Amino acid sequence: MQPQSLEENGGRETSMLEQLAKIDLVALDAAVATGVAGERARRLLANRQRLAPQRPAHLLLHAHSPHEEEQASAAAARLAPLVAAVHLRRLHSRTEVAREALALHRQLWPVQDEAQRKARLLLLIRRGGAGRPQFIAPFVGGAGTTCGAWTPIVAYRQGRQTWIAGTRPPEEERGAEPIRGFLRGNYAQGVCPVECSFCYLRGLQGMGLKSVALNLEDVVPELEQLPRGSVVN
Numbered sequence: 001m002q003p004q005s006l007e008e009n010g011g012r013e014t015s016m017l018e019q020l021a022k023i024d025l026v027a028l029d030a031a032v033a034t035g036v037a038g039e040r041a042r043r044l045l046a047n048r049q050r051l052a053p054q055r056p057a058h059l060l061l062h063a064h065s066p067h068e069e070e071q072a073s074a075a076a077a078r079l080a081p082l083v084a085a086v087h088l089r090r091l092h093s094r095t096e097v098a099r100e101a102l103a104l105h106r107q108l109w110p111v112q113d114e115a116q117r118k119a120r121l122l123l124l125i126r127r128g129g130a131g132r133p134q135f136i137a138p139f140v141g142g143a144g145t146t147c148g149a150w151t152p153i154v155a156y157r158q159g160r161q162t163w164i165a166g167t168r169p170p171e172e173e174r175g176a177e178p179i180r181g182f183l184r185g186n187y188a189q190g191v192c193p194v195e196c197s198f199c200y201l202r203g204l205q206g207m208g209l210k211s212v213a214l215n216l217e218d219v220v221p222e223l224e225q226l227p228r229g230s231v232v233n
């Protein structure tokens with residue numbers, strides 16, 4: 001891989017900052033509103049404020065348990081100076097977040113073109129919701145394709161359970177169905193605003209909501225569990 005020129009890096013940074021400046025509403029999961037993940041959220045909101053101080057973004061802080069409500073209240077006090085307003089919500093499920101964010105955006109910007117609303121939302125999430133993060137997962141859809149013919153065995157399946165090869169005792173693997181393919185790392189989700197020329201996510205611009213997982217430390221235990229020499233795409 002050739003090193004990138006300053007001009008190339010500068011162009012991508014400019015594109016990313018332009019996209020961030022257009023964000024009207026940031027939704028932040030209370031589960032990642034504190035600690036190291038919360039500091040990432042604070043830096044992002046500070047950058048958004050710096051880029052377009054005349055048009056500050058709104059913050060939707062959503063909680064899903066009494067403990068998370070406490071986290072949300074603490075985060076709201078810390079982040080309020082960086083946004084136009086903080087909107088606290090208690091939601092039953094994380095599947096409601098996108099709908100709640102769109103409804104709030106319609107309330108705050110009623111004349112906005114509907115086709116453009118999703119491009120003006122940014123969801124800061126916890127990968128895995130309230131369950132396991134699962135940053136790394138086997139690609140299990142290669143049956144009958146090239147991936148299913150020559151790629152190595154990367155996982156085993158038994159009933160409804162699928163696990164990465166080498167993470168369970170050999171006797172369990174002997175009685176399970178082997179799966180060929182590759183391991184997929186889910187670091188990017190939704191639409192990335194950077195627009196790097198080599199990334200497939202570039203083709204998804206304008207489709208769906210932009211989501212960024214802030215709990216990156218949770219990937220470390222998954223990496224440590226992988227057999228030595230594993231390759232993750």
